[in-house]
Amino acid sequence: MFDLLIHYYTRTIYYKSFAGLSKDIWLLATVMLINRSGAMVLPFLSIYLNQELNFDLSDCGIIMTCFGVGSVGGALFGGYLTDKIGYFKVMLTSLFFTALAFLVVMYLDSFYELCLGIFSISFIADTFRPANLTAIEAFSKKENLTRSIGLVRLAVNLGYAFGPFMGGYIATILGYDFLFIFNAFSVGSAGLFFFLFFKNKSKGLSIEKKQRKKTEKIPLPWNDIPYISYLFLFGITVIVFFQLIYIIPLFYKTGFGFKESLVGLLMAANGLLIFIIEMPLIYKIEKHFNPVTLVSFGGILIALGVLCFAVFNDPIVASIGFIVFATFGEMLSFPFSNTFALTFANDHNRGKYMGLYTMTFSMAHIIAPIGWFQFAENFGYNMTWIFGGVLCIVASIFIYMYKLRSA
Template sequence: MKTLFNNYLNTFKGLSTEVWWLALITLINRAGAMVLPFLSIYLNESLQLSFSDVGTVLAFFGFGAVTGSWLGGKLTDKIGYYKVMVRSLMSTGVLFILLQYLNTFFSVCLGVYLVITVADMFRPAMFVALSAYSKPENKTRSVTLVRLAINLGFTAGPAVAGLIVTLWSYSGLFWVDGITCILATLLMTLVLNPKKAKIQDDVKTENPQSVFKDKVFLVFLFAMFLFGVIFLQLLSTIPLYYRNGHYLSELEIGLLLGANGLLIFLLEMPLINWLENSKASKLGLILFGAILTTLSFLVFNVSSWSGVLIISMFLITVGEMIAFPFSNSFTYAQAKKGNLGEYMALYTVSFSLAHIFSHKVSMEMIVRFGFDNTWYIVTGIGGICVFLLFILKNYLRTKRKIA
């Protein structure tokens, strides 16, 4: 057991101090984002908005994510990642506190759009910072560490939020969320001074190519959009299927969904460390992750036995653990020919767009076609994603041989 624990700790070796600070700042920020899991309940119960209106507000959430990701990338290339991160975090904290005072449908739509736009400017800037503070061989593990922080934050956040709502009120969520963003900003200004921080891989190109001329990357982005569409079922249709298709209790649903975060916490870093030392290409690994995630939906229709839910959760979790870190790493590699901020912006935009379409479309499919047919359709979408990644993998392998 001691050897196993030491091997686990060894997977974190070699990462810079700045990367660890970025992970801690992200953990504080994500744990503080406790309004988000309760936003739909707050809108319906506290503001008395209909389900239709709640859906519209959440659509503005998605549009804000797209706008913020794009603006964050453009500003990062113009003024630098540090200024974007500081201003985004601080402004988000203030805006979250003010959001609680909006009480009409239109004001809430605009408020949510503005808050998420400012908040998501942080993401591409943070990815650029990770790249700068990581040696080329450590980039994938650096992303994995930050993903670990995000998962821990999202695990702790909702639990604390439930206590705050019970002991205080929904208003308390906005205050705590805003204050944690401000605290994360103050911590960042103390520990990540760009003049003192050690830059390990400052990606700059004298004559950067526009990302829209990089056909390989654009196909890759579309594949990642499709991957996002199927993966995000984990946040919407899958819990409903657990409840209405297999009649699980809230406790059982919580344990099954919690297994996703637990597996990521225990296995992702050692898994990525092992895969990085293999001979597999980044696209090959992303392809494998997409295959596992696609199969996780197909197994739903294999049997009515509830044990398939555990198999599905294992497949989607391992698929996620492989696909996300290496897709980030692939984006870094492609960005060597252009502006890193622009590349990371479009990468995050692809998942923001998936957020807009995934939940609404999949809910409509369940209403019209039922769960079983929905899983076949989702599997088909995953199949297109796998096909595109397979074509890209073979294209790049052939291109390297010719070169």
């Protein structure tokens, strides 16, 4: 009976979607799962600042914008360091120092202290991201690259399903300080796991870098106009999607009157859906559609999700509609945007290209909080959803037109 079940499972699309991925990709995914399982601070940061520390919406937006500013610096610095010293040292240092930063920020409560503290967390944490993307590419076969990215994203989102879900209960029962403690513990544990399993795996990449000819001219991503144009358009989609992180949790609390436990459950639903669906979805469609087409269509789905809040009056219907549309949009748009971005780079500039790609998300972390909080405070939540949805649709159409021009 057990053999029959194994035989049946190996013939399923879910099994096939994971087949052929390297052991190292699975280990990287495990690092991300451990890291993100404690991701409790950021999903509840707007509620913490507004409800616990009594900052108004404008101040919340400024503090959370500092997260984006630090993210930009961290992404660029991390990309530069990755090309210089390799992914291993960058990722390991980032994980351990991020854990320490969470413990320090837990004790801060003034406006300027929090601005500096949140900036520091994101700067240190986001040096990790371009190094991680470089490591994924290094351990993947070309034909498996999108699925390798998808597996790591799956681990991130499974952790993100667990983190906010538990975070809602921890904030309610134990208090917000424990969110910082658990977040620090998970990041530190990920660093320890990464050190143990990858300490002997980075030598080949470093040797290859040292053997590069000094006279070789290496293209730089900020001089690549098609690449910059694509990132600008995709960045608009990311800014709209980041309403999920910044303003929507606070809207759940103050607009719909949801408790933190329900807010955490709704946030967790995003990660859980991605865990169940994304890998089989990528497996079925990756060879049948151009990546840019999927990025464009995914952006339109994200827009429809945001517009659910403007269309539906029932809080539960609007929330479920948002989660379903936005999650499917994310599953189509984000992994294939990453794959497409990697096609612009080569072995000697991949860290810089991935640093700039990561900076797209970092810039969104700057613009999204201060932009959406200010917009909501001046024009109301309903206009925020409408404006965000329309903006995302326009950007997605231009991304599709970009594909037509480059075809």
